[in-house]
Amino acid sequence: EAGVAQSPRYKIIEKRQSVAFWCNPISGHATLYWYQQILGQGPKLLIQFQNNGVVDDSQLPKDRFSAERLKGVDSTLKIQPAKLEDSAVYLCASSPKGTTGMNSPLHFGNGTRLTVT
Amino acid sequence: AQKITQTQPGMFVQEKEAVTLDCTYDTSDPSYGLFWYKQPSSGEMIFLIYQGSYDQQNATEGRYSLNFQKARKSANLVISASQLGDSAMYFCAMREDNTDKLIFGTGTRLQVFP
Numbered sequence: 001e002a003g004v005a006q007s008p009r010y011k012i013i014e015k016r017q018s019v020a021f022w023c024n025p026i027s028g029h030a031t032l033y034w035y036q037q038i039l040g041q042g043p044k045l046l047i048q049f050q051n052n053g054v055v056d057d058s059q060l061p062k063d064r065f066s067a068e069r070l071k072g073v074d075s076t077l078k079i080q081p082a083k084l085e086d087s088a089v090y091l092c093a094s095s096p097k098g099t100t101g102m103n104s105p106l107h108f109g110n111g112t113r114l115t116v117t
Numbered sequence: 118a119q120k121i122t123q124t125q126p127g128m129f130v131q132e133k134e135a136v137t138l139d140c141t142y143d144t145s146d147p148s149y150g151l152f153w154y155k156q157p158s159s160g161e162m163i164f165l166i167y168q169g170s171y172d173q174q175n176a177t178e179g180r181y182s183l184n185f186q187k188a189r190k191s192a193n194l195v196i197s198a199s200q201l202g203d204s205a206m207y208f209c210a211m212r213e214d215n216t217d218k219l220i221f222g223t224g225t226r227l228q229v230f231p
Contacts, residue, residue: 033219042121042208042221043162056218089160093219103150103169106219108162 002026004109006092012115018080021112025073025094031055033106034067034077035091043091049075082116089113120144121211121222128227130199137184138194138225140209148214151192153183156206156224165207168192199229 005024013019025032030051035043046065047057052072060067064083069075079086093106120143130136142151153165168176168183176183184193196203209222 040223042210042223045218045220048218056216091162093162103167105152105164105167106162107164108154110159110161113160 004092004094004107006090006109006112008112009110010113010115012117013082015084015116016081018078019082019114020076020078021090021092021114023075023077023092023109025075025092026096026107029094029096029107030072031095032069032075033093033095034075035093037089037091037111039088046077079114082114084116087114087116121209121220123209123222123225125225126223128225130196130227130229132201132229132231133198135195135197136199136227138196138207138209138227140192140194140222142190142192142209142211144190144211144213146213146215150212150214151183151185152210152212152219153181153192153194154208154210154221155203156208158205162208166194196227201229201231203227204229 007022032049034046036046037043046060047067048055049069052069067077089111091111093108095104095106122141149170151168155163166176166178166181166183168185175185180197182195206224206226208224210219212219
């Protein structure tokens with residue numbers, strides 16, 4: 001099966017600019033996640049979708065970050081305006097099950113490496 | 118609140134030797150799952166092994182095994198017969214039964230030398 005697709009692979013922007021990332025999960029996966037991974041740290045969950053609804057966005061900086069999954073398939077994550085501290089890898093992941101799928105591993109995309117200058 | 122701790126920032130191991138990567142966790146939920154992921158320099162997160170809190174036996178997947186000590190709340194990853202391709206970051210992660218949210222530790226960088 002095709003894996004989680006993310007684009008772009010790399011992005012360099014100046015602070016205060018806006019940027020958007022795209023993710024297409026594995027076909028049939030109901031749950032989609034966006035993680036932020038700052039260099040030298042573990043991934044931090046930003047937002048979790050179940051189909052097209054938000055399950056958890058408690059760690060999403062909502063003053064500048066937004067995400068949507070309109071048709072319950074692919075998703076976009078936007079940052080506007082970007083700050084220097086947003087430099088990180090943004091990982092998208094998907095999982096085939098809902099809240100009862102505790103043992104289902106998340107499948108990750110290759111990530112988008114964002115550099116804010 | 119759930120928490121994952123990986124106390125080893127870096128580990129070295131010689132090729133063909135075994136290595137243990139430590140992970141401790143904290144949760145008040147009696148039902149949870151523990152995961153290990155590998156992240157090579159290319160950046161992708163590769164799922165390695167899973168252990169459920171009610172599993173009676175330690176999980177094994179090829180050269181990977183999980184030393185699960187529930188009373189100590191530890192879930193150490195053991196890699197046997199290390200290979201040069203095992204050099205990567207390794208992350209321990211936990212998911213509680215009432216959520217799909219996967220929480221990661223800070224990772225351990227493993228370097229395998231000839």
